Amino acid sequence: MTDHCLRLLRQHRRLAELAAFPFNFDLARAVDGHAEPVRLASGGSLEAVAGCDTGGTYFACADGSLLYADSEGSAGIIGSSVDEALEVVIGLPGWRDHLHLSPADGEAAILARVAETEEEIREYHGIDAERTELRAALDLPDRSPVELLGMLHSALLRTEPDFLLLNADEGCAYDLLDPHPRPPLWESVRHEVPGDPADQPLSTWTRLAAEQGMTELARVALIRRLDDIYLDQSLLLRPGSRKDLDLSPLLCLTGEFERLGDLSQAERARRLHSALR
Numbered sequence: 271m272t273d274h275c276l277r278l279l280r281q282h283r284r285l286a287e288l289a290a291f292p293f294n295f296d297l298a299r300a301v302d303g304h305a306e307p308v309r310l311a312s313g314g315s316l317e318a319v320a321g322c323d324t325g326g327t328y329f330a331c332a333d334g335s336l337l338y339a340d341s342e343g344s345a346g347i348i349g350s351s352v353d354e355a356l357e358v359v360i361g362l363p364g365w366r367d368h369l370h371l372s373p374a375d376g377e378a379a380i381l382a383r384v385a386e387t388e389e390e391i392r393e394y395h396g397i398d399a400e401r402t403e404l405r406a407a408l409d410l411p412d413r414s415p416v417e418l419l420g421m422l423h424s425a426l427l428r429t430e431p432d433f434l435l436l437n438a439d440e441g442c443a444y445d446l447l448d449p450h451p452r453p454p455l456w457e458s459v460r461h462e463v464p465g466d467p468a469d470q471p472l473s474t475w476t477r478l479a480a481e482q483g484m485t486e487l488a489r490v491a492l493i494r495r496l497d498d499i500y501l502d503q504s505l506l507l508r509p510g511s512r513k514d515l516d517l518s519p520l521l522c523l524t525g526e527f528e529r530l531g532d533l534s535q536a537e538r539a540r541r542l543h544s545a546l547r
Contacts, residue, residue, distance in 0.1 A: 273351050273353045275352055276330075276353075279297055280297065285407050285408070288403065289359075292363060292395050293360050294323060295322070296321050297319065299320060299321025299327075300321055304339060306437060306439070308437060310331070310435060311436050311489055312432055314331055324340065325341030326338060326339060330352060335349065335350050335433065336349045336355035337433055338355075338447065340366075344446065345429070345444040345445075346433075346446060346447030347425045347429045347433050348426065349422075354421065355425075356410065357421065361405075361410075361415065362384065362419065362422065363387075363388065363397055364387035364390070364391060370449055371419055372419075377416050384419075423450075426446075427452075429446060431484070431486035434489075434493065436493075440538075441493075442493075442497050443490075454467070460482060461478055472526075473522055476488035485530060488530060489535075492523060492527060492530070495519075495523060496539055499523075520540075520546070524536050524543065527539060
């Protein structure tokens with residue numbers, strides 16, 4: 271899928287050079303692909319369209335959304351289209367330093383942090399004339415940093431469940447690019463389960479989510495839980511570790527993945543169960 275701005279960048283060398291420097295959206299880096307093979311948990315398509323000098327990759331998704339994956343195992347949607355994402359990348363050249371911010375922080379705090387970041391950038395190279403030229407050539411509006419931060423924040427919150435990025439070889443999930451907490455699964459499903467929802471097993475909520483058509487939401491919760499167990503396995507397998515491990519959660523996860531038809535994740539849970547047993 272190609273957006274208006276992406277087509278212009280591909281057609282005009284000068285614009286592509288400006289996007290690459292100083293805004294670090296480099297079409298040439300897409301040729302080499304990401305540092306490791308990746309895929310969406312949902313099975314949706316990904317097209318690498320650009321990269322950055324820290325090893326991150328920008329992926330266009332089937333619906334047009336732009337997913338950014340860094341080289342350290344984090345990923346997130348940064349725009350509902352390449353055009354929207356470029357508004358953020360050009361308007362907030364230090365956007366990766368602003369991932370902890372949200373509209374709730376208020377205009378003064380946002381403007382102060384953005385100004386500080388841009389002054390740091392200007393110590394090494396210009397951005398103002400370059401931003402004006404690129405915005406004009408791509409016909410992008412001159413939005414305020416506060417509006418752009420709001421757009422970025424809204425896009426990041428769309429990452430899960432439909433755009434969960436996995437290591438294609440190992441099956442483990444990338445972390446969320448931003449640190450803002452997400453609501454627990456039970457808040458997203460209709461239910462009449464009595465008592466404290468936190469006391470219910472995860473399978474209660476993943477089955478309800480799947481029954482209500484929220485398969486990807488259920489899949490994300492199960493993959494995250496399996497990843498948590500994987501993170502602990504190095505401790506569990508050390509010499510002298512306890513031998514009476516409760517492996518029932520892994521058997522439960524295997525069954526839940528099979529219910530969803532996700533046989534690759536079911537096999538991953540089964541392999542870990544065998545290793546720990």
